[in-house]
Amino acid sequence: MAGGTPIPDAGTYDFVVVGGGSAGCVLANRLTEGGASVLLLEAGQWDRDPLIHIPVGIGKIFPQRLHDWGYFMEPDPGIDGRGIECARGRVIGGSSSINVMAYVRGHHSDYDRWARSGLDGWSYADVLPYFRRSENWEGGGNAYRGGEGPLRVQRTRYRDGILADFIEAGRQAGYSVTTDYNGAQQEGFDYIQETIHAGRRNSAATAYLRPALRRKKLRVIVGARADRIEITDGRATGIRFTQGGRVQLAQARREVVLAAGVINSPKLLMLSGIGDPAHLAGHGIGVTIANPGVGANLRDHLSVMASYRRKSPSWFQQEMRYDRLAMAMLKSLLRKDGFASDVPIGVTAFLKTQPDLAAPDVQFLFLAAPFPARPYLPPFTSPVPDGFGCRVALLRPESAGSISLSSADPDAKPRITPNFLTSERDRDTLREGLRILRRTMGQPVMAPHIIEENAPGAAAQDDEALDAFIRATSVTVHHPAGTCRMGGAQDSRRVVDGHLRVAGVDGLRIVDASVMPDLVGGNINAVVMMIAEKAADLMLGRPALARADDMHRGTLAA
């Protein structure tokens, strides 16, 4: 009842899933495929904007914060008091509709670490079959790659000679080159793999949700913001949501599933009385389940960019002239290829800042374009000076932040407190990563491309200068995770168990980036989708896919 009047009933379903993002789309598909009825509630709208689907559209979506919750982090002392943006997709497909499309699974030791912490069923041998089930790799299936799943993955098609030279520079600097960083060996330089197919973004919505829409068991409501989980006698029974100013109630026969993402899933728990009692009391929210772990353990991949003035002309600069860009977008729409059908990243690398490490601890993300860049049209506007750059991302941060409420009003944005670089090891790693990048850029093969280093700039050499540069310029590469962390039975701060069930309440699971116990060594969209693939089996009571250990024993290199 709301104010004495009954709340309009949005129906009863086996599963009510909150959030039509990377995880939510996978669940909508796999659960209905398994015969269950599903209501998918998404706060954003359908993904009709062509900018979502033409890969180069990210150049407009991101700076203009289109289809985005518009979050910013709190001013953070670790990065000179800056409150940096925290983009999150608010649209069908969620963040997979606005992300940069890099397809990366992390390092095999990440999952073995999860399993060692008490999470049975989450070792690399356990999760590899789920990565394979989700994937449709252009090279076809093999021991590591999936060839028949819904998610299309291809190597970059971006055409710029600097990419091959950057890989060669890595070799000249003494680092490995790998032929598939998602295969037997992650470590080294490689062309980037992307969730792009036939010139279009292959978001979770395209790959998983669209093919499921014809099933009668699936209902999707867009523009529907979940405000509270209904909990009766220790069981989650439904979701109260607002659509067009109207409050409605959807009931779950089997389970309520939060797939609202790393920021909004803990927010929704807190609004429903699940969280740190003192924090909830501070906002006048009654405690249903006391759990100080909710919203804690926020991890994110912080990165720093070195940028260069470019000598050799870039493909990017040529194609950004307005008339050419318009043609490229048309070509991408009609012929599904060309400049607009890819992103100017091209190369990534996973490297160890210390040779004795078990796994790479930094990632390079190349950028074959000046930053910031914009279209131009002579004589009215001129291009920005040509350039390129590379981000160095810190892969396994020790520094941890939190999500908390700013108000009990579901409309209010939560507080995102990142606590970046509070760990000395994190500062050392990022600084050393920057030095490795400079060493790579200093190799003979890069000389024909470089006029000079713009930033950090020649004057920044000692630790102090590099640390100051990192504090002043570092930004997220948008992989926040861990705020409803999964943990084994001994983990007193866990929010969900190894089956993704919320501790202390029946019929409630969380399936999204928030359940990751910590960050893996790479971009996380593929990881979230793997988690959702595995969750679907858990929810349907199906046996887990056969472990991959026999197939892989002894074959894994760093």
Ligand SMILES: Cc1cc2nc3c(=O)[nH]c(=O)nc-3n(C[C@H](O)[C@H](O)[C@H](O)COP(=O)(O)OP(=O)(O)OC[C@H]3O[C@@H](n4cnc5c(N)ncnc54)[C@H](O)[C@@H]3O)c2cc1C
């Ligand atoms: C700009 C950007 C670039 C990125 N680049 C990459 C990349 O190149 N490669 C990579 O692997 N990863 C990348 N990522 C990260 C990756 O896309 C995300 O980690 C992943 O999509 C998260 O999936 P999720 O299911 O946890 O959440 P999301 O995909 O964010 O889905 C959450 C969904 O829930 C909805 N929602 C939230 N609250 C409510 C509510 N109260 N009621 C109803 N609906 C709600 C949201 O609108 C959203 O649709 C990037 C992310 C961003 C933002």
